[in-house]
Each structure stands twice: as C-alpha cells, then as structure tokens.
Amino acid sequence: MDLKLKIWRQASPTDKGQFVDYDVHNISTDASFLEMIDILNDELIEKGERPVAFDHDCREGICGMCSLYINGHPHGPEAATTTCQLHMRKFKDGETVVIEPWRAKPFPVIKDLIVDRSAFDEIIQSGGYISVTTGGVPDGNSIPINKEHADLAMDAAACIGCGACVAACKNASAMLFVSAKVSQFALLPQGKIEAHDRVKAMVAKMDELGFGNCTNTYACEAECPKEISVANIARMNREFIKAKLG
Amino acid sequence: MSSSHFYSSITKKIIMSLMGLFLLTFLLVHLTLNSFLLFDKNLFNEGAHFMGTNPFIQVFQWVLFAGFAIHILYGIILQIQNWVSRPKGYKKRAWMEQSPFSKYMIYTGAIIFIFLAIHLGNFFFVKMGWVGNGVPELGGKEDMGQLVIDLFSNGGYVAFYVIMFLLMGFHLDHAFQSAFQTLGLNHPTYWGFIKGLSRVYAIVVTLGFVIIPLVIYFR
Structure with a gap:
C-alpha cells in the first residue's frame, strides 16, 4: 500500500x-x-x-x-x-x-516525535511506591487479600505510563495515570499504610508539573491502550477526600 | 499558572461539583415553582410571595448567589489552567470525549451566565425596584405571575428563552454525572443508573423550563 x-x-x-x-x-x-x-x-x-x-x-x-x-x-x-x-x-x-508528538506543557518535545515524559517519573518518585524494610521474604499467603481488590489492583497496574491519557485529554490532565498508580497501591494491604500521604503527594506533584484538571470527558479511558478505567479516577478522588479529612 | 496558588486540582473540582449539585437542586425547586404558572397564576404568586418574604429564603438567596459565584469563579480558574496545560494544540484531533457535552462546558457555562444576568434583570431586579416599572399588582398584592406572562407574550423573548434552556440542558447532561465522578461516587453497580439519571434530569429540567413559556405564548 x-x-x-x-x-x-x-x-x-x-x-x-x-x-x-x-x-x-x-x-x-x-x-x-x-x-x-x-x-x-x-x-x-x-x-x-x-x-x-x-x-x-x-x-x-x-x-x-x-x-x-x-x-x-x-x-x-x-x-x-x-x-x-x-x-x-x-x-x-x-x-x-x-x-x-504528544502535546502537553509537561511533555516538551525533545526531537521530532519524541517528548520528554520524565514528568511521570517525578510523579512516581513523589509517592508511587511502598516503603519496605528489607529482611526475609514473607510468606505469600500471610496477608489475606480480597480477590476482587487483587483483580482491580492488577487492572490498575496494567498502566504502562505511556502518556496517551494526557495526550488524549483536552485539558492535558494526567488524572488517569496518577489514579491508576494510586489505585494499585490503595487497593492492597501493603499500600494502605502510606495511602494518605501518597495520594496527597502525587496529586500535588501532578499539579506542580502543570498537568491540566480533569473535567470528566472520559477521553482518556477511550484512548488508553491498556483500557484503564476512569473508575480509578473516582477512587483517587475518594482517597484524596479521605486523606484530607483523615 | 501553578494550581498551588489556589487549592489542589481535586479540591477545586470538589468545590465545583458541590456547588454544581447545589445549583442542580435549586433548578428543580425553581422549575417546580414555575410549573405552578401552567395551572394557577395565584398559586404561582403565593409561591413567589413565600420566596420573597420568608426570612430563611431571604438569607438563603445570598447563599445561592454565593454558590453561583463560586461555581463560576472556579470554573474559570480550572479552564484557564487547562488551556495553559496545552500551549500547542494538535493539527488533527479526533472526537474522543465519551461525555459529549463535556467539551463545551465553559462555553455553555458562559452562555448560561449571560442568560442569568438577563434573567435577574427581568425579574429579580424588577422585584427589588432596581429597574423597570415595578411588579404589576393584583388586589393589592404583587402579581409576579403577570410579570412572567407579559414577558412570555413576546415571541422573540420566548425563542431566546427556549434556546438558552436547550444550551443549559447540554450543560446539565454532563454536570450531574460529572459531579458524582468527582466526588468519587463511581461504583460499577450504580454508575449506569447515575449516568441515566443525569440524562433524565437534563431532559426533564430542560423540557420543563421550555414548555412553560411555549404554553403561555400559545395559550
């Protein structure tokens, strides 16, 4: 052709x-x-x-x-x-x-079709992890995890951080990405311990980097190559409200 | 523009959604009162009198004005930040929005604001005696119903009013379910119902407000 x-x-x-x-x-x-x-x-x-x-x-x-x-x-x-x-x-x-190339203020073009997506790395560095003291490997079954939550966490973790959500969003909002990362931890016992600090830190970093505000157009979900659900955004909003009130 | 100068993006959106839900509730009350005109002008006048004299309502109307002001202010702040977030747009952009009217909220919002200003000028300001010749009287009492009927006897005004409410309907269609999503109330079991209810609300409120002037005009 x-x-x-x-x-x-x-x-x-x-x-x-x-x-x-x-x-x-x-x-x-x-x-x-x-x-x-x-x-x-x-x-x-x-x-x-x-x-x-x-x-x-x-x-x-x-x-x-x-x-x-x-x-x-x-x-x-x-x-x-x-x-x-x-x-x-x-x-x-x-x-x-x-x-x-992706068009967003936090994703500046480096050359031709390549954009700098290190803004996503900065968001992860601000709280997208769990703090674990090193030691012996714990038994895999020692912490019971609800199957539904495990599945939802895995669905959220399918996010590959490509930035298509930001590129698709008319506001260049990173809410789908950040919410997927917040959700994959918030749904699991290991992630709940730092859940409040995590969501506040990641949202603050997302805002600081200049991503836009979500207006619930749901274009991100439609364009996500991993079909991350906007239900994660609602979950992050819940987590944020809990963190602010808690 | 950094959002840290105000609140976080999510906090601003939560304020927007709470004010929005408050305004949605107000619209239902307003529609209910207006619908009295279809049945009995005196009933409408009784309602208008209650709204105009009840001490709680007198205080609450300023809460309502504040609700409008906050919703509009945050809407503008969020929109400016969103424009700034993409300094250079795309040459070709497909339609991707899954909530169709979400794309035009600032524009429908701006039109509603203009309508609101005209609407206040036509009724609230007249009632307060700030403009016009005052409210007509019937048996020594204010005849707000007649003020409305007089205005709705003007075909041009009716057409303007109907178009404004159709545009408001587009705003409301996105608004209702969007507020729930922002408040984190998206649950797989209920989400379909919320989206359906959002559309039903938009259609019922729009049709309600559109039918009243049409019925009065053609009656």
Whole structure:
C-alpha cells in the first residue's frame, strides 16, 4: 500500500518545528506502524536526510515507550492498542496519515516525535511506591487479600505510563495515570499504610508539573491502550477526600 | 499558572461539583415553582410571595448567589489552567470525549451566565425596584405571575428563552454525572443508573423550563 504522511519535524526542543510531507510506497499491510516509519527512515538515510526520531523499545505493547498521535488519536485509531501493535491493514491505500508528538506543557518535545515524559517519573518518585524494610521474604499467603481488590489492583497496574491519557485529554490532565498508580497501591494491604500521604503527594506533584484538571470527558479511558478505567479516577478522588479529612 | 496558588486540582473540582449539585437542586425547586404558572397564576404568586418574604429564603438567596459565584469563579480558574496545560494544540484531533457535552462546558457555562444576568434583570431586579416599572399588582398584592406572562407574550423573548434552556440542558447532561465522578461516587453497580439519571434530569429540567413559556405564548 502507498501512504501520504504528514510528520511533525522539530530538530531540537527550541526549534519551531513544522509538518513535512512524505510519500511511502509498497508498504505491506502486515507491517506494523513503527516498521512503516523504519522503512521511511531507511529511505531518508539513503538520501542523506535526517531520519524521523520517535520513541520505541519493546515493540510488544508492554513497555510504554511508543507514543505518536496518529490521525487525531494517541496510538492511532485502533482501540486498546499501542502504536507498536498497530498494523498498516488498519489504514486505507492512498490515505493521508498525520503523525504528531504528544502535546502537553509537561511533555516538551525533545526531537521530532519524541517528548520528554520524565514528568511521570517525578510523579512516581513523589509517592508511587511502598516503603519496605528489607529482611526475609514473607510468606505469600500471610496477608489475606480480597480477590476482587487483587483483580482491580492488577487492572490498575496494567498502566504502562505511556502518556496517551494526557495526550488524549483536552485539558492535558494526567488524572488517569496518577489514579491508576494510586489505585494499585490503595487497593492492597501493603499500600494502605502510606495511602494518605501518597495520594496527597502525587496529586500535588501532578499539579506542580502543570498537568491540566480533569473535567470528566472520559477521553482518556477511550484512548488508553491498556483500557484503564476512569473508575480509578473516582477512587483517587475518594482517597484524596479521605486523606484530607483523615 | 501553578494550581498551588489556589487549592489542589481535586479540591477545586470538589468545590465545583458541590456547588454544581447545589445549583442542580435549586433548578428543580425553581422549575417546580414555575410549573405552578401552567395551572394557577395565584398559586404561582403565593409561591413567589413565600420566596420573597420568608426570612430563611431571604438569607438563603445570598447563599445561592454565593454558590453561583463560586461555581463560576472556579470554573474559570480550572479552564484557564487547562488551556495553559496545552500551549500547542494538535493539527488533527479526533472526537474522543465519551461525555459529549463535556467539551463545551465553559462555553455553555458562559452562555448560561449571560442568560442569568438577563434573567435577574427581568425579574429579580424588577422585584427589588432596581429597574423597570415595578411588579404589576393584583388586589393589592404583587402579581409576579403577570410579570412572567407579559414577558412570555413576546415571541422573540420566548425563542431566546427556549434556546438558552436547550444550551443549559447540554450543560446539565454532563454536570450531574460529572459531579458524582468527582466526588468519587463511581461504583460499577450504580454508575449506569447515575449516568441515566443525569440524562433524565437534563431532559426533564430542560423540557420543563421550555414548555412553560411555549404554553403561555400559545395559550
């Protein structure tokens, strides 16, 4: 298949940046989206031009490194799919595909389609952990955990921290990400001990970094490649109220 | 703009939602009182008289004004912060919002604010004697019902009023369930019911307020 690409090119964080048009030909419908860009980059390198910079790592849909805002959707038009797991059969022959970086004040563009997502790391560092004194390995069954809570915690922990929620949200809010991280701990006995301090610290850091406020549009849930539920946002709100009142 | 200058984002949203729920309750009371006009103007006048003289209501109306002011103030602060959070937008952005009217709350809110100002000018300010020729009288008593009926005999005003309430309906459709989500009241068993109730509330309140002027105009 042949495609017309409109790709955001920006040489450095301070560069103004612009969209550049590219044509790619004879792309297999079985190729992944990132393989399609690999092919484009090979052609650009052969021509002596600078290849398109983009984030990627595992290419198995689990690491959270790939991003790309494709035709108006974070990770492209297919639901519950990361860009690396998106295949060209989801596009039409001859289609124009617009490829942009995540856009949010706390996610500045480093180069082309790569944004700096270390804001998420800062949020995790502010409280997204449990404090454990090292020692012998405790017996796995010594702390009873409700099955429903274990499942919900695991669902929340499926968040790969890719930032699609921020990219999708009209307010560039990080509430889905932060709520998933707050929830995975708040639901489990080990996480409850620091639950109050955690939610307050993570929300404060999220605000300080300049993410927007959630207005419950639920675009984040619709676009999340791991289908993290907005019920986590409500849980975080509950945790926050408890922390403030407690 | 750092939100640390005010409250945390969640605290601001909780204040917004509590004030919003308060205003939703007020709208129901207002609609109930207005609906008296469909049946008996004197009943409406009795209600208006009660609202205009009861000492508790007299104090409470300032609480209501404060509720509006806080809801509007925080709505504007949150929106400005949200605009600042994405200095550069996308070239192509798909429709992703799952609560369709959530995208336009600041705009529908701004229109409701303009309507509110006009509405207060038409009724509250007239009653207070700040503008206009005062409230008509019937048997020595204020005839608020006639003031409303006179205004609703103007086709242009009725059309304006109906359009305003349709836009308010869009605001309310998102508002009701959004307040519950913000307050953390999202439970898998009840969430479908809350979202349904939110839509029913928006439709019933909008239709209620729209039908009253139409009935009076065409009666």
